[in-house]
Amino acid sequence: MAILLSLGRFTLGRAVGVGFAKINGISLIRRTMHLQQNQAFVNGKWVGARSGETFEITNPANEQVIGTVPDMDVDDVNEAIGSAYDAFYDKGWHNSTAKERAALLKKWFHLLEINRQEIARIMTAESGKPIAESLGEISYGNSFVEWFAEEARRIYGEIVPTPQANRQMMLVKQPVGVAGLITPWNFPHAMITRKASAAIAAGCTVVIKPAEDTPLTALALTKLAEEAGFPKGVFNVITSSRKNAASIGELLCKSEKVAAISFTGSTEVGRLLYKQCSDGIKRIGLELGGNAPFIVFSSADLDKAVTGAMNSKFRNCGQTCISANRFLIQDEIHDEFIARLTEKIKALKIGDGSHDGVQIGPLINHSQVNKVTEFVEDAKQKGAHVVYGGHQLSQHGALFFEPTIITHLRDDMRLYKEEIFGPVVSVIRFKTEEEALQIANASQRGLAGYFYSNDLNQVFRVSKLLETGMIGINEGLISSAEAAFGGIKESGIGREGSKYGIDEYVYIKYLCYGSLE
Ligand code: SIN
Numbered sequence: 001m002a003i004l005l006s007l008g009r010f011t012l013g014r015a016v017g018v019g020f021a022k023i024n025g026i027s028l029i030r031r032t033m034h035l036q037q038n039q040a041f042v043n044g045k046w047v048g049a050r051s052g053e054t055f056e057i058t059n060p061a062n063e064q065v066i067g068t069v070p071d072m073d074v075d076d077v078n079e080a081i082g083s084a085y086d087a088f089y090d091k092g093w094h095n096s097t098a099k100e101r102a103a104l105l106k107k108w109f110h111l112l113e114i115n116r117q118e119i120a121r122i123m124t125a126e127s128g129k130p131i132a133e134s135l136g137e138i139s140y141g142n143s144f145v146e147w148f149a150e151e152a153r154r155i156y157g158e159i160v161p162t163p164q165a166n167r168q169m170m171l172v173k174q175p176v177g178v179a180g181l182i183t184p185w186n187f188p189h190a191m192i193t194r195k196a197s198a199a200i201a202a203g204c205t206v207v208i209k210p211a212e213d214t215p216l217t218a219l220a221l222t223k224l225a226e227e228a229g230f231p232k233g234v235f236n237v238i239t240s241s242r243k244n245a246a247s248i249g250e251l252l253c254k255s256e257k258v259a260a261i262s263f264t265g266s267t268e269v270g271r272l273l274y275k276q277c278s279d280g281i282k283r284i285g286l287e288l289g290g291n292a293p294f295i296v297f298s299s300a301d302l303d304k305a306v307t308g309a310m311n312s313k314f315r316n317c318g319q320t321c322i323s324a325n326r327f328l329i330q331d332e333i334h335d336e337f338i339a340r341l342t343e344k345i346k347a348l349k350i351g352d353g354s355h356d357g358v359q360i361g362p363l364i365n366h367s368q369v370n371k372v373t374e375f376v377e378d379a380k381q382k383g384a385h386v387v388y389g390g391h392q393l394s395q396h397g398a399l400f401f402e403p404t405i406i407t408h409l410r411d412d413m414r415l416y417k418e419e420i421f422g423p424v425v426s427v428i429r430f431k432t433e434e435e436a437l438q439i440a441n442a443s444q445r446g447l448a449g450y451f452y453s454n455d456l457n458q459v460f461r462v463s464k465l466l467e468t469g470m471i472g473i474n475e476g477l478i479s480s481a482e483a484a485f486g487g488i489k490e491s492g493i494g495r496e497g498s499k500y501g502i503d504e505y506v507y508i509k510y511l512c513y514g515s516l517e
Pocket of ligand 1: 319320321322485
């Protein structure tokens with residue numbers, strides 16, 4: 001029996017062994033393929049590591065092995081860089097037209113849409129994300145491919161009014177060359193498409209290094225990129241375990257054949273990559289950790305604030321760089337807000353993300369579980385009040401942590417200062433707007449921030465003064481291909497998505513036509 005999903009102008013379906021989609025009124029029917037790969041992709045070929053080494057991928061819901069992939073090292077990665085370099089320079093990708101690149105990206109987008117159920121299954125198995133969230137991420141991730149397919153044809157230059165009559169001055173945008181893309185486990189699909197489709201739209205070739213925990217989604221996307229027909233060497237994906245990750249990162253940053261790096265992940269690793277790029281004065285885009293304040297002022301609509309808090313905090317079990325991390329709630333509405341939020345938290349359905357209706361899956365690995373547990377224990381010992389939760393949930397599996405709400409935070413607690421990346425709501429009570437802003441801005445991180453207020457003057461004031469690169473105003477979910485995603489302070493440099501996402505992968509060349517008669 002066919003299942004139909006209607007998503008605006010798309011109709012997507014699945015019958016046994018067949019995928020079909022209707023996109024802009026055109027029906028596409030194809031056999032679904034098995035997207036789970038066990039090899040990496042270099043120069044248009046599926047390959048293993050030269051050493052023959054592999055590593056295992058496990059399902060965080062039950063810790064069972066679900067696949068193996070090559071454990072590549074710097075020799076393998078050098079080859080991938082070489083193939084991307086040759087594809088760009090010798091094999092002519094740098095001369096490809098925007099229209100050709102747009103057509104390839106559109107084809108990839110269509111294939112990603114048709115295969116969404118299969119990709120979601122793989123993503124949930126390796127990341128633990130509930131299946132509904134995996135499907136949501138696929139819509140989000142695919143939207144970058146569609147967006148940059150459209151943007152490819154609008155990478156305009158400028159003709160500049162000249163101060164000398166015998167000159168013509170032009171600014172043109174050219175692709176930088178090979179882009180090294182290092183992506184995280186929390187959004188195994190969208191962080192690849194957000195980077196790769198911008199780079200390819202700009203005319204670059206790519207070497208992608210997905211996170212050790214979630215390479216299978218990356219390889220599924222790659223299988224579809226192969227089918228879309230990107231020329232050999234344009235799209236390369238290399239896989240490695242933690243053991244080789246640092247040396248591979250260093251090689252990507254230091255290789256003279258790589259022109260730009262884009263990294264999403266922790267501030268600590270971002271800082272190291274930034275240093276490694278400095279010798280070669282290499283372009284780098286960094287989307288790093290956050291410590292998002294979520295402020296609820298007394299004029300706020302509490303229903304909207306509670307919904308926004310749930311969306312922002314519990315997306316991907318709190319493992320999102322833009323998750324609300326510190327809840328600042330104004331004195332007058334504090335108790336009411338906590339009571340309403342606690343009811344919602346108690347109702348969350350926890351379990352294996354592949355099961356129907358599950359909203360909270362496991363954390364990604366043991367080190368995440370340990371970190372969340374340590375933060376909560378530290379707060380408890382220092383006098384915080386656990387309103388609900390606060391424990392590991394071993395009855396579900398070793399990597400599950402209870403959705404938790406903690407009040408009475410103090411500034412000596414780790415929960416107050418650091419990003420938890422887990423399902424824990426940490427609450428600070430405040431009295432005045434100045435106090436809320438002072439607490440919110442005391443962090444060196446500045447990725448996202450949120451606030452709820454129905455006072456128009458306050459909305460304008462706080463939007464201006466809150467020190468983050470993105471702000472949700474009466475809104476807890478802000479991500480979109482059309483928006484410029486990125487942070488300030490130690491949360492990163494550069495922007496992804498929007499028309500600015502292309503800027504990371506092009507340079508402006510100034511052409512001066514002189515001595516004209
Ligand atoms: C992230 O957590 O790094 C990305 C989240 C998003 O794009 O919404």
